Amino acid sequence: MSRRIPQRRPAKQPAAAAERPAPESWFAALGVEQDTQIDEESRYNDGSTLPSEDSRFLTRHARRLLGPGMPSFQRIFRAFLGARVVVGLLLLGTQLASAGLGTGAPWPVLAGCVVYAGLTLATWFVYRRRAGGAGGSPLRLSRTQWLATVVLDVAAFGTLHLIAPRGGLNFVPLLVLPVLMAGVLTRRQTALAVAATVTLMLLGEAWREATRGGDLGVLMTQAGLVASGFFVIAILAGELAGRLAREELAARGSLELARQQAQLNRLVIDELHHGVLVVDRRGKVRAANPAARRIISDSGLARPAPFPLQSQPVWEPLAQAVRRAFAEGQWPQAGREIHLIFDSGLERVLRVRMRFTRRRDPDSSEELCVLFLEDERDVQARVRQEKLAAMGRISAGIAHEIRNPLAAISQANALLAEDAVTPAQRQLTQMVSDNVERLKRIVDDVMEVAPGGPAATPPVVDLTALVATVCSEWSRTARLPQDERSALRLELPAQPLGSRFEPDHLRRVLVNLLDNAYRHASGRPGCVEVHLYPDGEGVVTLSVASDGAPIPPEVERYLFEPFFSTRSRGTGLGLYICKELCERYGATIDYRLRGAHHVARNEFYLVMRREALDTGAPTLHLDT
Structure with a gap:
């Protein structure tokens, strides 16, 4: 008992794990020193479980392993406690039945069965109450407590065997339960000590019977054979428990790696600019990243997965493509074009590529396919870029x-x-x-916009103050009245909004958009609208709109290309420079034609990442 039980160490390398001595019991494998902690969170090295969104593709067996069930050693201990209750109730029922038939055992045997059944029931209920107590606190069983269960069984069954009359119920086979329990739940030395205790008890009983006239050789031989069986049970139970412990420790490491890999995959997929859909044979979307949810929606994001493609008529072309792919078992490497026509009249052309999951056998089709979606405009823009x-x-x-x-x-x-x-x-x-x-x-x-060396990290600026300052300066430069007759309408949020952007570059982008908007506007009051607002979590949108004539589609596709201008003396670099500056700071700029209910329909909008403002940083103030 002096040897320390090896402690469990997370994230062991294979070589280190091979050098570590094999655990001799379940508790030793789990690194029990003073207490045995039974806790669901101990199933993983970091106490976490695999998120449900990461396990939606797991098999039923894997779901059961990853579920919130008990660890194996807790289930084994609970099974032993249940077996003790069953044995105690069976002993009590047998003695009561014998007493009812008039052939009952002496009252000490009956009293012993009553006491044993009561103690096992009390132990069971105490365990259940502590295991499922309020607050979800873990159940801790000290070594004294779980040894007491083994000692109690040995003492109870040994005493019943000694006081039972000859020819009555044989209690020796019941000693297998504490020996088996010690082999699984204790170290090998302790289990062998329990088997030795039972052996001494059997040998003592054989010697006592020999003093009463029995054949000493036969009685000792019988006791020795039975005792050897107990030693074999203790050793085999310990070996099997150690093997089970090693397998579960290996499974814990594998599950932890799977959890980390699932989180990494989800992070990578969510950050992809391409849309990713995972669809099964029935057309049900199992997973969809934000880019895909944005592509298949005319505005904003579609609802999170899971959802069926048949739920929206606009997605029917995608559903038909999935059915066709499953029927043919293949899809062109370069993908196919699919047209989505939304209720608003917007038509979006998608380039769809498909890849299938693992094949169960060569003649069967796959159960899941992965769709990679790209807006055809983005494909063309990438080529142009x-x-x-x-x-x-x-x-x-x-x-x-x-x-x-x-x-x-x-x-x-x-x-x-x-x-x-x-x-x-x-x-x-x-x-x-x-x-x-x-x-x-x-x-x-x-x-x-020429490529250069790595730029310094831009500061976090107060967009609310900066936009107000730039618009004020631009109004004075354009000689606009500073009242309700002004052609500029400015709408800013009440709270500051932060984003990483070089102030001079953002000023240049905003002035360029204001010049273009005012140049093509009607000149009436409010013909140019500037709107800054938080747009969802972690995003800020800056919009500049004018009431000029809608931009023709043949012009819209070339808006952000260099050296394209509708003016004879224009350089065609204004919007191109705006786009390059925005991309330099992780922002995007685009054009859209707003609905007819808007006065200013031509809208250029910037989408920037929202950042927390440094309270100690200087802020820009509106000049009056």
Whole structure:
């Protein structure tokens, strides 16, 4: 009993686990030192369970293993307590039945059965009450308590065997229960000590019978054979319990790895820009990431999984594609186009690729398939973006080389302007100066979005104060009245909203959007609307809308491409620079045509991540 029982250590490596001595019993394998803790949370190394959303694809057997059931050692201990109650009640019932038939045992045997049955029932009820007590506190059984159950059984069955008359009920087989209980619930030395105690008891009983005239050799041989059986039971029970303990410890490690992998998979899938749907053969969506829920909805997010694709008429093309894929057992590698037409009249073209889960046998079709959804506009935009990236690197190099000749032209023109005396000469030098400035702006715009080194982490700015300041400055620059006749309508939240964005860059984006909105607006009061608001959890939206004519579809698709402009003297870099600056800080910018009930229907909106404001950071104030 002096050897310390090895403590359980989480996240053991295979080599370390191989060097650790094999546990000799269930409690030893679980690292019991002073107390035996029976707690559901001990099933995993970190006391956690696999979330239900991570286990929706598990088999029934795996669900049972991962469920909130008892650990194996607790079920074994509970089974032993139940067996003791059954044995006690059977002993009591047997003695009462014998007494009713007039062949009952002496009253000490009956009294012993009554006491034993009462103690086992009391132990059972105390265990049940403590195991399911209020607050979910774990049940702790000290070594003294669980040894007392074994000692009680040995003492009770041994005493009943000694006081029972000859030819009556044989109580020796009942001693198997405490020996088996000791083999499973204690260390090997303790289990062998219990078997030795029972052996000494049997040998003592054989010697007593020999003094009464029995054959000592036969009685000792019988007692020795029975005792050897008890030793075998104790050793085998300990070995089986140790093996069960090792298997459960290995299962705990595997389940912990599965839990972590499931959390990692869910995190990766949720962060994907592509929509991911997991659909079964019946067309029921088992899992859907936020990108997929956004793609299959005309506005906002669709409801979380699970849900059937047949529940919405707009999803019927997807449901038909799934049925077709299961029927054919294959899907084109490049995917297929599927059109979704929403109730609002919006039509969305999706590029759908499918992959199937594991195949049970070569001739059967899969039970689950994974759908990867992409908006066709995003696919085309990605292709354009790749082309623009290459063109941007070339443009940046060209713009850098243009700066030096441009500076020389500007200086030469300034010298010529000093000698210009006639109006015609001054007009020519002014034309050169204007075009030089225009070329400088183009070069600056190109260099602004040129790829460079890693930028510093942008600060968290107060969007409410910054938008108010920029709009105020822009109104004064545009000479707009500062009252209800103003063409600008500003709607800001009452509380500050934070986001990571370089203030100068956000100012440039907002001024560019305001210039474009006012240029195409009617000029009436309220023709330009600026709205800042929190849009869902962790997101802030900045909207700039105008009441100008709706942008034609053939123009809309090229809005954010460089060098595309509807004005003869426009560079076509304004919205492109806005898009590049937004993507630099993890924000997005897009255009949408609002409903007819809105006065300002043309809307450009920025979606930014919301960040907590630093209370010690300086804030921007509205100039009055």
